[in-house]
Amino acid sequence: MRRLRAALAVAMMGACSAAMPASMAVQASTADFRIDGPLIQGGAVLATAPAGTRTLTLDGAPVRFAADRRFLLAFDRDADASAELVATLDGGRRVVRTLAIAPRAWRIERLDTLPRVSQPSAEFQRRRPPELARIAAARAQSNDIAGWRQRFIWPTTGRISGLFGSQRVYRGEPGSYHGGVDVARSTGTPVVAPADGVVILAAASDFTLEGRLLMLDHGMGLNSAFLHLSRIDVREGERVRQGQTIGAVGATGRATGPHLHWGMKWNVARIDPLLLAGPMPRD
Ligand SMILES: [Zn+2]
Missing domain, CATH: 2.60.40 (Immunoglobulin-like)
Incomplete structure (x- = not known):
């Protein structure tokens, strides 16, 4: 490989x-x-x-x-x-x-300040549990699909603006690490399936943090999540082929600008999509 x-x-x-x-x-x-x-x-x-x-x-x-x-x-x-x-x-x-298992050296940013803690709103507290339940139910699905055997491709290409695993530590207190890889692209840029999959979650409306969220099952416990989309082109239960357009980049949910956040899990392990898709191709 x-x-x-x-x-x-x-x-x-x-x-x-x-x-x-x-x-x-x-x-x-x-x-x-x-x-x-x-x-x-x-x-x-x-x-x-x-x-x-x-x-x-x-x-x-x-x-x-x-x-x-x-x-x-x-x-x-x-x-x-x-x-x-x-x-x-x-x-x-x-x-x-x-x-x-070889260790990685993660990008850790140490700050002498305390984290900016914003009190979760009553609306967030009401909306969040059903969102998490939907994500968990999607991940619990097991579909007969062989995307896991394929060489993954990038769902969209461009500048990598956020690395998987990077983390801020505030006065010694670690914050949660970045759970995916970010690719900065303008709103409306097509997002394609990185490998064959079954659509296990296609949000009809924005999730509080993830925005318009799309998730694919690649089989054998491997799944992808695409966050902040401006548009979703596929429906839950649909089988998609590697390279097929599934949606478009956006800035929905908690995002400071348009980008694709691509997260992956294998069973309970959070993994780095960069290691599956390989170096970012030059445009
Ligand atoms: Zn991200």
Whole structure:
């Protein structure tokens, strides 16, 4: 996966302390796991389970896999340095692989001031719980779609104005980190599906923070969220193809200017879309 490695190089620029795994640990034997790329905080790789695998777990949590034993492995921004991947085979034998997950150096901004805390309005407090419930229900869906196997493309191209994982620390108190990648583009710029997917949420009206929110399920627990859209061109339940226009950039919800915020999750792990889409193509 040359493209992923190139993306890692981009993501790690200015972060020379992050160590790359020495080997890609690819093994030909069908008796063991085959893992097709480096393991890194916020990253995702495709892998193949040993022949005869009946169940698969990562640190005890079930991991889905396809009939051809292919599966996705992804690591949260704050993933521990190691994780245990276990396949239980027909007949009960276990294949255990201890994975080393490379750390990333996140962009941390330390401020001597206190955060600007704005008291949530009564309207926000009323509207927020049902919005969060809708997002959780969308993510809980499991669709038979193989977008997770594809090389992802950028939903829109342009200047990256916000990095995944960046965080402000106010007088030692960490604020929440940025959960996606921002691409600055003008309102109305088309947004395309980065991979095949099923539309799991298409907001008919603006969410308080996310604005006009669109979410896609790429299968195997991998999903994308597109925030602040000015327009959504697809409906819930619709299957979309990689490259298909699904909406347009906007500044709806809590946004200071028009941009696309693209967030991704794999099961409970928050991951960095930049590592899946690779370096931003030049216009
Ligand atoms: Zn953002």
